[in-house]
Amino acid sequence: MDKKLKIYIGLLVLIVLGIFYVESVKPKEINWYPSYAAKHKIPYGTYVLHKEMPSLFPKSEVKDIYQNPYVYLKDDKNNGTYFFLDNKVNFDKDELNELLEFADRGNDVFIATNGIYLDTLQTKTSYLTTSAFEEKAYQKMSNPIFGEKEYHFDRDFSKLYFSEVDTVNTTILGELVIRNENDSIISKKPNFIKVKHGEGNFYLHTFPQAFTNYNMLLDNNYEYVANVLSYLNNQYENEVGTGSNSSSTILWDTYYKTGKSRIVSPMHYILSTQSLKWAYYIGLIGVLFFIIFKGKRNQRLIPVIRPLKNQTLAFTRTIANMYYEKSDHKNIAEHKINYFLEYIRIKYRLSTLKIDERFYKNLANRSGNSEEKVVALFKKIQQIQSKSSINEEDLVALSKAIEDFKAYKKE
Secondary structure: OOHHHHHHHHHHHHHHHHHHHHHHHOOOOOOOOOOOOOOOOOOOOOHHHHHHHHHHOOOOEEEEEOOOHHHHOOOOOOOOEEEEEOOOOOOOHHHHHHHHHHHHOOOEEEEEOOOOOOHHHOOEEEEOOOOOOOOEEEEEEOOHHHOOOEEEOOOOOOOEEEEEOOOOOEEEEEEEEEEOOOOOEEEEEEEEEEEEEOOEEEEEEOOHHHHOHHHHOOOOOHHHHHHHHHHHHOOOHHHHOOOOOOOOEEEEEOOOOOOOOOOOOHHHHHHHOHHHHHHHHHHHHHHHHHHHHHHHHOOOOOOOOOOOOOOHHHHHHHHHHHHHHOOOHHHHHHHHHHHHHHHHHHHOOOOOOOOOHHHHHHHHHHHOOOHHHHHHHHHHHHHHHHOOOOOHHHHHHHHHHHHHHHHOOOO
């Protein structure tokens, strides 16, 4: 081995050691993944809340449930308050029936999520949009016993509220308050309700971020969480109505969690463990050394350089198939609507921030379509945006309406 080669090897070793050092001392990036798992200390985990549950419910046992509700509630001896907290909770028909029976015999069900469909309870959610240039969202309890204090969450989130409720059996417990840049209230919508079912209750909340580590440690927002959960303790049942007497056990759901523990592949397990990850990287570097020095001793093949293929169409088909196979029609519709609005902004130089009669008239004049056709198209778009889920027929109808609009040629 000549001197020159030794110098190269030494430089390579120094570079590798430098990379290891930099990787070991650099601060970790903040992980904003919406986990909602009790073991996670990341901003959107629920480690703080889970740890504080015994102090919030000193007379209750907090029990982690690793099964789905259908399996766990088959035993009708399991009673208490079933606590669901996740980004999205979608029960199948059998699970929902078990939860309804669970509440019917005097238990409570608490669900905090950004998306849920409970037609049986006659509730409907919608997304709140305003025309304010700068808006701030606040959470507020409705009961005067909590005062008029509002709690602010300083990160953007989906402003979901209950647009339809069963007024006979439903009590509004909390509200989403939107203020403009002048700190004036421009909208106030219910986002925390109690729905009586049989001898028990369903507590539904549309802002699960309130219960995460980040929000619990932000200013005094923990007070808001304590106020919300006080209803599960029946502390204020005299002010808001009768409550059940089955809150002796808090059944903390760990099954419906976006960040629940699961091993999807051996490689995922290796890369998720610090020691195994570095062992894997060192092995790859060793293989790289072998290839470099082995290649010095053998004649190298003349590489065949092929032109790069245009994979845009294949990529688009792959993504489309993924959405189609998941039957995520709502997500596809949202993308189509966003692309259509971008198309209007680019081709017709029209702002889509405010959709009103003037916008319809300008768009009709510039595109050549009739104003009635433009109005009908945007009504269809608004209907789809207001739904939490749509079927294939709705998606096809939207796509056809947009294509008909684009296909019209102004003479």
